[in-house]
Amino acid sequence: MATETLDQTTTAAAAAPALTDAIDRAGRKVAPLWPLRHFVAVNPYFGLADNSFTEGAIAMARAAGARTTMPRAYYAEAVRSGRITDGDLAEALAEAPADVELPTDAAGVRALLDDDATDAPVDPTVADVAARVTRRDWPRLVTESVSFWAAGYFDQGLASWPAPGQGLDPFAAWRAEAALDRGPEIMGVKGFRAFVAGLPEDWRAAAAELTAELAVPAGGLDAYLHRLAMSVGGWAAFARWRVWESELYGGTDDTLNAFVVVRLAWDAALLRALGAKGVSDAWAEAKPRLAEPAPADARAATALDVVLQAALEKAWQRELVAKFKEPRPAGPPSRKAIQAAFCIDVRSEVFRRALESVDPEVETIGFAGFFGFPIEYVPLGQTHGGAQCPVLLTPAYTVREQVKGASEPEETELLGVRMLRRRAHKAWKAFKREAVSSFAFVETIGLGFGAKLVTDTLGLTRTVAHPSADGLDKAVVDRLGPELDRREYGGRVVGFPPADRLAMAEAVLGAMSMTENFARLVVLAGHGSTTVNNPHATGLDCGACGGHTGEANARVAALILNDPDVRTGLKAKGIAIPEDTVFVGALHDTTTDEVQLYDTEQLPADHAGDLERLKHLLEAAGKRARAERAPILHLRDGTAVDDGVAARARDWSQVRPEWGLAGCAAFIAAPRDKSRGRALDGRAFLHSYEWQKDQGFGVLELIMTAPMVVASWISLQYYGSTVDNAVFGSGNKVLHNVVGNLGVLEGNAGDLRQGLPWQSVHDGDELIHEPLRLSVVIAAPIEAMNAIIEKHAMVRQLVDHRWLYLFAMDDDGVITHRYAGGLEWTRLGESGGAAAVEAA
């Protein structure tokens, strides 16, 4: 016996590199989770993109017990109501994988609509097996114990008494703490502390010992480790984010690997403690399943669910294609009075349509809301700031917030005031939260909170000042803005060198397909939301700005495009911006549909009239946009809509201040005149793109590798949070409990939650977000798109494995082709779907 153990250990140690690789692979199947301070959308299936959608669904069912489609009844309803036609079903069946047993025709699918779906069974862990044998809820004990510890370990400043092991890697930190924790032993995990203390401190060595003890079948190791990671999936996702950040900046990070070993240790501890009670035998019996494929009936059932989901998407695509049925040849180019560029965000679609409907002399443009300027924006009084760019990028420039028009001494003075107020706040908080002073604090100040309770309830005060405005007077806040000058500040180089300004200006105009016919006023509008007391507030801000508002990026872009040297340089490069064209930075408030304009005092005097006109247009457009959104906000009374929307933005008890990107379903990259006036119901990302101006298709490549990917992340985040909120969503907002200043728990304990709250996709009566994979429509030559798909493995995985759909639009604005996989395209009209279009 002793020899055998020794042998196993030796073998395991020798196999260590392979084991570390396996742990690393398992971790990479986990999608990262961004902290609440800059919460951005993530595709929960991110780590599985190299699988087909169906295989991904099966993998998630095995690892997390997750569903990747809606309940069968949801589709049955759509079939019976006629929304999904037999044509849709037949088409979806034709695209289904060949290696599973599926009905041969639509009638066959209809016959199975009332079957209960058979999900692939969840892969076993020792905790699961032990729960079955001993009839106690070990998985919950393990998840909650790991979660308690992880909350302290990853805490970003919520606890006053930080966890002792924060400086160590997760495994070493956990080992030190768990060796002191009597709780598991009281709960029946005998010898837990001694077991933990006996483990090596190094996670690699520990992993070798632990896997040897668990004797996981060779072919099942990957599945097992993935299963373990997903059993504490929220914290694993947060650890994955740390890895993501490190790697983005060129480093490496073991956080997630060491974290997975913590979960591995728990399984081994349970096996050791409960083995004699029959858990050993049960584990020996269960673990071979790890190395086996999912049962055929579960595979077939999952594949059928995916067919039904695909049919639903085809039904929606039919409606989309029909909206673009009328050909719209390009008209002669003309100069508009006002151009306004908005983020591609689906919320802009409503506002853009409203704005254009108010005045036909306005043209709107769609572009990623960071306007091509990946910056780190350093707030006044700090030396570091947030990365305001898509999370796939790193900031190329550091931009400092300044008080406009303030002399150096005045700014220093204001900074001093801000620091003093922050210090006072800190002392206040310490007074409030410390063990000893909190009693007297309550007696000194408690009654005063009565007034705050009343004003917070009435929406007159904010629970806490917004971080961008705290410690500053209103008049100063209004003067804040980005500083472009290149210089050193607080030990860092900030601002833009002149040469870079020109290069960036040229790049961004090219990427927006905006090289001629500039209007007198060109608005660049980023976006942000206004909500109070909402842990997920930054999730409603601009994803392209890394979970911040787009204000700084829009203002930087406008200031640079107004720079006379830049204009001269652009002219030399063939982009002639008329003398009388002025760029204006702006922020579209997606909660209230109000647009704030910035730096307008720098406008030439003869633009005053244009500015007035613009302000009126924005106001009128806001009113229309709010009216359009009113029904889903349950604001039915016509006159009260504006007030109702404003009240929501100030309401500390509002769990649905706005609907965010709920409903998003399409991404359209085409000239605006192809989609103008077409009611897309706030469901489409609209990217302006003219392939004729795109020499070498560099811009197309950018669109297909960045905005398209980000849009698919968003759509899949909404998708996952809708189809299985328990796994991919963050649950019920009324139970949310902010943990570590980085995420939320539901209630007391349990795993860290990821994704969107249920309230963000459901209004209590019905789903506001219809779960659909993104349908991407691009007006570009098919060969050009194929070249990009072929070049980028990531893009190819997305389109070939059906994580999104791709369509081609012709020069007349008609959607003509559907990507069929393997660089093949089908002309719409040759298949059943298009026939249905003709009929409709």
Next chain:
Amino acid sequence: MLGQDVLAALPGVILLAGALLAGLSRRPARAVGRSLAAQRTACALTAALALIVFFGGRIDGVLFALDRLAAVVALLTAGISLAVQSYARRYMDGDAAIRRFFRDMGLMAGAILTMVTAANALVFAAGWVGSSLALASLVAHRRTWPAARAAARRTALFLGVGDAALVLAALVAVAAFGTADIATMAAEATARAGEPAVLAISALLVVAALAKSAQLPLAGWLPETMTAPTPVSGLMHAGFVNAGGYLLARFADLFVAQPVLMGALFVIGAATALAGSLAMLVQSDVKRALGWSTVGQMGFMVMQCGLGAFAAAIYHLVAHGIFKATLFLGAGSVVQEVRDLDNAPAARVKGPLGVLPAVGFGAAALAVVALPVLVAPATVLSGPGLVLASFALLASLHALVVWTRHPRGLAVALWPGVLAVAVGLLVYLGGTGGMVLLLGATVPPLPATVPVVYVAVPLVFAAALILSWTGVPRPFRGLRDRLYVRLLFAGYRPAGGGHDTFSHRLDAV
């Protein structure tokens, strides 16, 4: 007399009726509307009755009565309940069980008001038990969630201990005094203090108060109640857990004659105050931190009762209730709270104040500190007064240390800090003193002395405070980490049993 009964009982009855109507409503919007209408009416009525009591006199019925003590706590309960339900109207919008939610919230507040306005021990017990049941139902608001059901069972079990003790106390009291009238019991308590039955009643009441106010060793249920929606926590921390303090004040005449029980209250309260506050420090999630903080605050309140400072305890109960309800309802804002940002470049810290203003500030500060001593020396310098004042002083000292800790802070911040602390002290003493005046004779006066050994408690707190400034010395760090782990998992025991491997899969969100 009947009229007075009706008057005193009315706010509670309105809430209970509103709750039942809400529960019976067919449409959610109507349930919410009815419930809120009842809340508004009850709150306005309570305010009117409180004015009558403060400026007129006691409303005196047979089963229900309203004196100054009851009026203060009733006003707190009705006010917080209204604020919390106004919040819940939008917060809970779309919840599948919204009618049940408003029903239970109304029942909980109505039961508490019934208890507060009770003149009869049996009525008091009915309100007390009713509020426990309503809370347990709210903790399991999402019925399909195993964690919520487990937390509700736990809550019911711990509170059940206290509820049983209270019911038993009421029954023994009826047997011993021949009446369940609280005023009669109070009047006779001192004379009959030596009787075993009276001691037994008092001891049972203590057990009841300890369970309701989550005191050691019955504290563990409270931080586990976060499976309830946020507004429940708001009401619970403001109107429910402090019922223990109200019970102690309401039956104070029974306790003051029992030095052993008073000593026990002081010790348990102090221990809970320390343990709860330390457990708060290690929590990384906002709601559990607030929950443990409440445990500590309730410990302080019970400790005040143990000192015989019932008016101070009621003041603490009110101030804490308002404070904690606001914090719970605003708990979603914690992410946006400002963090330490002392790394700012080029911030010019203002130089020290001139000598003259400094002296002026100093003089003003000293005057403010000295004032209470001059105005009410007997109170401030009495034994219990000194114990309580020492907490205020420790807190002031701590605030000052934190405020001036910055490398350049002392020069800048010393005098404003001293002034702020002095003003704080004044508010503190003024508030407590005000409550003493407001409650008048409805609670026993502050005793003149307490055992000298009580000074050990402020000393222990002082030691903890000093450790928080200096850090724990190296040889004791192992001990510190052990304590950390104990505190982190304090009160956490997942319910075993139920084989539910993928319990989360069964959740209806």
